[in-house]
Amino acid sequence: QLQLQESGPGLVKPSETLSLTCTVSGGSISSSSYYWGWIRQPPGKGLEWIGSIYYSGSTYYNPSLKSRVTISVDTSKNQFSLKLSSVTAADTAVYYCARLAVAGTLVWFDPWGQGTLVTVSS
Amino acid sequence: SYVLTQPPSVSVAPGQTARITCGGNNIGSKSVHWYQQKPGQAPVLVVYDDSDRPSGIPERFSGSNSGNTATLTISRVEAGDEADYYCQVWDSSSDHPYVVFGGGTKLTVL
Numbered sequence: 001q002l003q004l005q006e007s008g009p010g011l012v013k014p015s016e017t018l019s020l021t022c023t024v025s026g027g028s029i030s031s032s033s034y035y036w037g038w039i040r041q042p043p044g045k046g047l048e049w050i051g052s053i054y055y056s057g058s059t060y061y062n063p064s065l066k067s068r069v070t071i072s073v074d075t076s077k078n079q080f081s082l083k084l085s086s087v088t089a090a091d092t093a094v095y096y097c098a099r100l101a102v103a104g105t106l107v108w109f110d111p112w113g114q115g116t117l118v119t120v121s122s
Numbered sequence: 123s124y125v126l127t128q129p130p131s132v133s134v135a136p137g138q139t140a141r142i143t144c145g146g147n148n149i150g151s152k153s154v155h156w157y158q159q160k161p162g163q164a165p166v167l168v169v170y171d172d173s174d175r176p177s178g179i180p181e182r183f184s185g186s187n188s189g190n191t192a193t194l195t196i197s198r199v200e201a202g203d204e205a206d207y208y209c210q211v212w213d214s215s216s217d218h219p220y221v222v223f224g225g226g227t228k229l230t231v232l
Contacts, residue, residue, distance in 0.1 A: 049220065109165070109210070111166075
C-alpha cells in the first residue's frame with residue numbers, strides 16, 4: 001500500500017525559505033503513470049495546489065506561487081521536495097504531499113500524506 | 123483563471139440524500155474529482171472522473187457532471203459522512219495548465 005510522509009521544520013521565520021520533503025513508501029516514485037504534488041491548507045480554509053513534479057523532473061506550478069516555489073525529485077531516495085521562498089504569515093498552513101494520477105486531462109490526487117503544519121513566525 | 127464554486131454548507135438528516143454542487147464555466151467538459159476531509163485528517167478521494175469510485179468507497183457516494191454544474195450525491199447519509207467536501211479539476215485551457223479546487227462544502231448531519 002502506497003504511503004506518503006511529509007517531513008521538515010514546523011516553524012519558519014518570515015522572509016526565510018520553507019523546505020519540506022515527502023518520502024514515498026510502498027511504491028516507486030518513478031512510476032510512469034503518476035506525478036507527485038504539494039497542496040496546502042491554511043488553518044480553517046480550503047485547499048490550494050502548490051505544484052507537481054514527474055520523476056523525470058518536469059514540473060507544473062500554481063501561477064500565483066510560481067515565482068517562489070521550487071519542487072524537485074530524488075528518485076534514489078524515493079523522495080520529492082518543496083521549497084517556498086520569502087515566506088510570510090500568509091504561508092502558514094498544513095502542507096500535504098500526494099500522488100497525482102494522470103490520464104490525459106484527468107488529474108486527481110490519491111493517496112495523500114497525513115500533512116504537516118508549518119507556522120511562519122519570528 | 124478557472125473558478126469552482128461550492129455552497130459553504132449543506133445540512134441533511136440521517137438516512138436522507140445529500141447533494142453537494144460544484145459550479146464552473148462549462149464544467150461538463152472537464153473531469154471532476156471529489157474529496158472528503160474529516161476534521162484533523164487528510165483529504166480522501168471519494169469520486170474521480172465525474173462518477174467513478176475508488177475501491178473501498180461505499181456505493182452511497184456517486185457523482186454527475188453536466189453543463190455548468192457537477193454534483194456529488196451521498197445517499198442514505200450517515201453520521202460518519204459529516205465532513206468537508208472539495209471538488210477539483212485540471213484546467214488545461216491555458217498555456218499553463220493547473221489544478222483548481224473548489225472552496226469546500228461543510229456537510230452537517232442533523
